[in-house]
Amino acid sequence: MSEVRFDNRVAVITGAGGGLGKTYALELGRRGAKVVVNDLGGAADGTGGGANMADTTVKEITEAGGTAVANYDSVATPEGGEAIIKTALDSFGQVDIVINNAGILRDKTFVKLAPDDLKAVLAVHLEGAFYVSQPAFRAMKEKSYGRFMFTASTAGIFGNFGQTNYGAAKFGLVGLSNVLSIEGKKYNINSNVIAPIANTRLTKELLGPLADSLEPEQVTSLVCYLVSEESDITHEIYSVGGGKFSRIFVAMAPGWAAGKGAKPSIEEVRDHIDQIRNQEGYAVPGSIGDEMKLLMESFKE
Ligand code: NAI
Secondary structure, eight states, X not given: OOOOOOTTOEEEETTTTSHHHHHHHHHHHHTTOEEEEEOOOOOTTSOOOOSHHHHHHHHHXXXXXXXEEEEOOOTTSHHHHHXXXXXXXXXXXXXXXXXXXXXXXXXXXXXXXXXXXXXXXXXXXXXXXXXXXXXXXXXXXXXXXXXXXXXXXXXXXXXXXXXXXXXXXXXXXHHHHHHHHHHHGGGTEEEXXXXXXXXXXXXXXXXXXXXXXXXXXXXXXXXXXXXXXXXXXXXXXXXXXXXXXXXXXXXXXXXXXXXXXXXXXXXHHXXXXXXHHOOTTOBXXXXXXXXXXXXXXXXXX
């Protein structure tokens, strides 16, 4: 069995000072990638900061014979994103892989959520991934090669109590990755999303007795495969954790079509609601164009 290698590849991993991000950094470093270990080094709610977390990951990579540099910028500003990618370009001359992983939590029920809890969570997860990925995409385009990974959550994709801010940010990343994968296609730039589950400082208390069976290292291999040269997968979403790997997709069911030009009444919609809601025979559109094709077909019926 041939080994999946990352020699001559430069990987930027945000939030790689602990948890899931650290496992990606160590694995890619072990397999030959030059790694930029970004971490703000703050608390789980995004407050504070420090060099210690990123430095520790860098030390572990270099002690194992790998190559890595630390970066302590926050992903949550355009300047921070630029500085993170500049660290890769200045240190290693290119950027091939970006794993957007940095994250914080500010869980509260919807009625109790303050504007700052929304803004902080959107800034780190959604804006942060945008600010890091945009300068990286520009550099990747020059070399016609790139691999992006975005970290969503089933809290957004399926829903979870007390996480409206986080769920919105996380599903937002699905949209970002979907468009990026379409724009990146002709430059060999792929983009995918994971919704992981693992025992880290963010989830320790939520997972209870399950925590011991959900190690961060059980997420690492899928992420590393998807950002490798061997994978040409793009525009996809995966659920991963506890040794289980499965695809998540956004699908569209055939529904009910009233026909071209029709303006059905409320009563007609009511009378067809079971057909409109029926999930059987769904398609998975790869773009807005695919959806339009399905609409056009319904005009012919
Ligand atoms: P973690 O707290 O161990 O890792 C997140 C890292 O991001 C921390 O090291 C933190 O210092 C860093 N960070 C936070 N804000 C930052 C900023 N502004 N700039 C740079 N770095 C920053 O937690 P975990 O679980 O490893 O989280 C990794 C990602 O996975 C997050 O995006 C999280 O939302 C996501 N996730 C994790 C799940 C799990 O079960 N652990 C479930 C679903 C999603």
